[in-house]
Amino acid sequence: MQNHIKLYIAYNSKYFSMTGMSVGVKSRILDTIRKKPMSLSALSRLLNVRRDFISGYLEAMRHEGEVELVSVGRSKVYSPKQNKIAR
Numbered sequence: 001m002q003n004h005i006k007l008y009i010a011y012n013s014k015y016f017s018m019t020g021m022s023v024g025v026k027s028r029i030l031d032t033i034r035k036k037p038m039s040l041s042a043l044s045r046l047l048n049v050r051r052d053f054i055s056g057y058l059e060a061m062r063h064e065g066e067v068e069l070v071s072v073g074r075s076k077v078y079s080p081k082q083n084k085i086a087r
Contacts, residue, residue: 026061029058030061030066033079033080034080039077039078062078067079067080
């Protein structure tokens with residue numbers, strides 16, 4: 001059974017619903033940050049996807065434990081979550 005995430009993105013005081021996650025955008029985000037961790041703005045520019053939509057995807061992926069957020073100075077950088085080895 002596949003889990004679906006329902007996201008609501010606020011844009012110009014309107015809410016847009018995104019049910020599930022587009023495999024294309026999600027895989028493009030993961031492929032990109034595996035090569036080099038990036039900020040939200042850098043991902044948005046590189047993937048040519050609106051910043052508010054990238055933000056929604058990243059927040060859902062962070063909630064699911066797929067990406068992690070690290071503060072670097074004033075920036076917030078996203079990278080794939082590293083699996084921890086149980087001892």
